[in-house]
Amino acid sequence: MKNQVVHPTHYFSEVINICGNEYTIHSLKKAEQFFQADFSFLPYSVRLVIESQLRAYANGHLSTNQLDDVMESVKSHRESVSIPYYPSRVVIQDYTGVPLLTDLAALREAIKEDGGHPQLVNPVVQTDIVVDHSIQVDSSRSFESLTINMNREYERNKERYQFLKWGEQTFENVRIFPPGSGIIHQINLEFLASLIKINDKEKGKEIIPDSVIGTDSHTTMINALGILGWGVGGIEAESVMLGYPVTLPIPSVVGVELEGELRPGVTTTDLVLTLTELLRNEGVVNQFVEFFGNGVQSLKLPERATIANMAPEFGATCAYFPIDDETFSYLRETGRDEALIEIAKEYYDYQGLVYREEGVVPTYQKKITVKLSEVVPSVAGPKRPQDRVGIHQLKSSFEHHVKETYGVTTERLENSDVDSITHGSLLIAAITSCTNTSNPSVIIAAGLLARNAYNKGLSVPSYVKTSFSPGSKVVSDYLNAAGLTFYLDQLGFQNTGYGCMTCSGSSGPLEESIEERVERDELIAASVLSGNRNFEGRIHPLIKANYLASPPLVIAYALTGRMNVDLESEPIGLTPDGEPVFMKDVWPSHLEVKQIMDEVIGSQLYQKAYKNEALIDKRWSEISQETSLLYPWDAQSTYIRKPTYLEQTSESTHSTINGARVLALLGDSITTDHISPGGKIGNDNPAGIYLASLGVSPRDFDTFGARRGNHEVMKRGTFSNVRLRNELVPGREGGVTTHVPSGDVMSIYEAAMRYEQDQTPLLIIAGKEYGSGSSRDWAAKGTALLGVRAVLAESFERIHRSNLINMGVLPLQFKDNENRSTLGLTGKEVYHFTIPAHLDKQSIISVEAIGENERVTSFDVVVRIDTEDELEFYQSGGILQHVFTSLLTANAHTVGGSHEGKKS
Structure with a gap:
């Protein structure tokens, strides 16, 4: 290893000729030579990660020692090193897109109030927002259903769509796909993805691999096309849009060998349900899954997409299919630009990123073989x-x-x-x-x-x-x-x-x-x-x-x-x-x-x-839009409200927590659906009661997803799922809890507000796989707004754990072989613990629970902060507070002259 050498930032750059034109690439061949490594034994997804690190190094985002450490970790299969990953695109569905843009609008306003330039808050990464979640099946079994449902969607969501159109015209690099365009991941697969991105640089053109993160966990579907992509929370996506990296450990990769072919009558859906069962049992949480073997060749690319789509159900970060001949065939079948396909083919072939069945089988952390002929029709x-x-x-x-x-x-x-x-x-x-x-x-x-x-x-x-x-x-x-x-x-x-x-x-x-x-x-x-x-x-x-x-x-x-x-x-x-x-x-x-x-x-x-004319209909074109640099908040709006997250301080993230109470005592497999409200807003839900108090008719309550731009609605709906089972109220389902000091049973929202009045900090205690499911940032936002300071669970799903940190909520994990049952915790105790000022990753802290008859139970827990960036975000009070502080210190000259109503 040559970690004493300070290599020039352009050391791993190489100019190659493709179709008579010269392009600069970040060369895996040069990295192999310099680091005396053989990348042919590395998983293809890891090779793409290495290319991203060479690029980060060339752009000054990674030091020489950090790059050397990354390469040493890859060669020695060490996974503890965290890396900055800069995706080339962000894709967002409307349920997360609206609150994300409200956050950016609030950031602009806060920056201006502190004497900064509002235009500092401007995405620097291409961001596509697809309106695909808000349409409902109001009408069915009718030839008029499509028209009825679309009309009802526009009727309900006009205010949201006006806001989205404001965001498109005021923010750089934001594009909106209006209602009726399709589903975000299918649009990404069929249209948006391009395998490569060609950047214009001072010294010529640069080729980099296409890569994407999205605010929906099924962003992983794009892995079928050989493009690295996965889901993150909306608040994490905001930071990427503003130029920050996603931070992740060097991935551990599980190889899944597919053998043979599916039998007649067996579909790819049957296969993916079989894989979901198998890989959940194998334990691939937070890992990359990569497919290889002769069975892959029997699957058309859309069939691979079905498998890649369900990586979150495996628990994996992504489910990757390396690029092969089928990849390029699909690009042609879907009408992509032929010249770009040829450039991409030459680029990936030169970089050693094209999969061939007769090639070297990479070394995987674990290898699993699945015989396709054994898959049966399933649900x-x-x-x-x-x-x-x-x-x-x-x-x-x-x-x-x-x-x-x-x-x-x-x-x-x-x-x-x-x-x-x-x-x-x-x-x-x-x-x-x-x-x-x-x-x-x-x-x-x-x-x-x-x-x-x-x-x-x-x-x-x-x-x-x-x-x-x-x-x-x-x-x-x-x-x-x-x-x-x-x-x-x-x-x-x-x-x-x-x-x-x-x-x-x-x-x-x-x-x-x-x-x-x-x-x-x-x-x-x-x-x-x-x-x-x-x-x-x-x-x-x-x-x-x-x-x-x-x-x-x-x-x-x-x-x-x-x-x-x-x-x-x-x-x-x-x-x-x-x-x-x-x-x-x-x-x-x-x-x-x-x-x-x-x-x-x-x-x-x-x-x-x-084509544009196929995507944009008359109803979208007729929606009026604001043309201001700052959004004119409407105090009477029940859909779009100025969020209050920036009012939080970082003081609560390093202090002694005394007298904390448990808001909910939960079991295993609590999903983000249990936490973040979804579906229709009920009349008796605290959110419905709130809307009714504002004069909204129950017919117009709409869904929680459509009202995610209103934090007052969302925090009232947090933990209100009708199937939630809170052990503080045994024998009942729904969003209820016991206010422990009084013994009163009430909604979780009402209890949280009563605890807030008494300045009582709150905890959630749960079992295994806490936060599995969709990458709903509101599962973390709502938790924070209810006054929850920490979540103590047996294990966490990756995205939700990260989201909690990004909202200033501390994820704590029971030590192995310990849980609420083995420790005899009832949820009625008073909890005390100290968050040290000099908190470190994976710290151990002590918790004291005082129960009935002053019985004291003391135990240690692990702080599930896994990366340096997560630590920095948590200690800032959350990622938005961190971004706000960073933008305020940015040089004002990085933004063009002040203007109103136009993009810079």
Whole structure:
């Protein structure tokens, strides 16, 4: 190792000739030579990370010693070194985009109030915000559903969209994809990603790999294209937009070898549910997963995208497919620029980043082999993506679940009127989510199954709320070209909108009579969706059993009208003559699916779908917008409010905490859906009560996601999930707790406000996998606004742990083999601990809990601050406070002259 040498910053730069033009690259070959290393044994994803570090070094963001330390760590497989990672793009969905822009607007105002230039707050990284979350399934099973749902979306969200349009015109490098464009990750895959970015530099053109971070955990979908990308919290994305790096440990990479091919009748969705179960059990949390083997070659790129999309369900940071010939074929199929494809191909080949099956197998931290021929048709549920069940086992699995959990037995449906609904009845069946609608093979299979079922005279029971929410307009175009839209329509799967919809919890209401029946008889009803998440309370508050499945299986279960069915042995319906029809009678052949894909899918579909005139409709163009440098906050607004995070100080992050109380005592697998409010705002929710007090009609309460720009709504909804189980109130579900000093049972929000009046600091105590699920920054923002100073859990999911730190909340972890049960903690104790002024990463601090009869329990916990940047952000009081301070000290001349109403 040559860590005594101060190499020039351009040492690893190299000029190469591609297609007659010269480009500067950050050369992995030169790094190999200098560091006397053989990168062919490194995972491809790690090679990309090394390139990013060479680039950071060249740009002065990494010292010589730091670069040497990174390389020594890579060579010795040491993972403790943290690195700065500078992605080239940021992608954001509207539910996080609106509060993110409110934060930036508040930062601008705060900078000006302290004598700085508001324009210092300006993104320096390309940022695309896609409006895909706010559309709801208000209407379904109608040819007018798309129009009705879009009209209702604009009616509800006009104020949000005015704000987004203000953000687009006032901030640099911000682009908005309006409602109806599609789903963020599918747009990223089909249109935004380009494999390389060509920068104009003083000495010529520079090529760097495309890379991206997003404010949605399923940003990992882009890994299918060989582009590194993963989800972060909105507050972390803000710092990246403003030029700060993402900090992460040098990744540990698990290699997954795929062998062979899937059997006929088995879909990529079945494979990804199998992988989710397997990799969750293997324990890949916070690791990279990289795929290799001959089985990869049998998967088309959209099929790989289904797998990469669900990396958060594995628990992994990302699920990476190295670039190969299929990558370049997909770029051509989706209408990308041919000249750019050729440059990218030459660049990646020169850098040794193109995967070839006959090449060296990298050395992985762990290697797992999956035989594709052993995958069987599956679903996952009833409440976690990793709970895979073979379809032949689902009936018994469902019956066991409802008996063990609710103490009831299921009954067979005999007819299809509302009165026949019972335990196991299927009330929602949704083809939804970019996870699967980006994959033409399963969508066309669904269309063919619909055709076959329709031709046999089958229909979906009227009580099943069916919907189809494509991830892009390309999907509608190829279904129309294949003549399959008609059959989906006939079974009730009309297009309800181009957005996340049911997958993100915007499933809309059920018929009033059905909701009354479910509530009256406490029915364990079900939903099935082709999405990626099925956590409790996410899909619909009244539906307790939710299953993930492939699009054709969604239709098959919809035809049966129930989930307590064995599709391999029981009929899915009867013909008009009373003849039973089994799934095998309507399931399409692999050959027919492939033949239709070859006939109807081509580059012209993608080029047409992503033209401006196809993306921007009249309703968006007619929305007025502000043209001011600072946003004119409306004190009467119930959607957009000036956030108060910058009013927090850093004093609370290093002090003695005395007399802390537990706001909630929680179990394992508490997801961000449990913490951050989602779905429709209920009348009796503290947020609904607040809105009603302002004169908002219950019809216009809208969803929590749509109101994420209003912190007053969001903090009232935090921890209000109807399926939350707080052990301080045993036997009850919902956002309630016991105010310990008084013994009164009340909403968690009300208790937090009473504790605030008494200046009582608060804790959350939980079990394993705290904060799993979506990268909802509001799960951390709401926690902080309720006055929670620390969360003590057995383990954390990566993104939420980081988000807590970024909001000034301390993540504490029980030591191995200790938890609230082994320590005898009831949640009714008074807690004392000291956060040292000179806190360090992974510090050990002592906690004292004083319970009844003055019983004292003392134990040590680990401070889960894992990087230097996290430590700095926490000690600043949070990342926004850190950014604010940094911007104030920035030189004013880095921003152009003052102006109003235009971008600089």
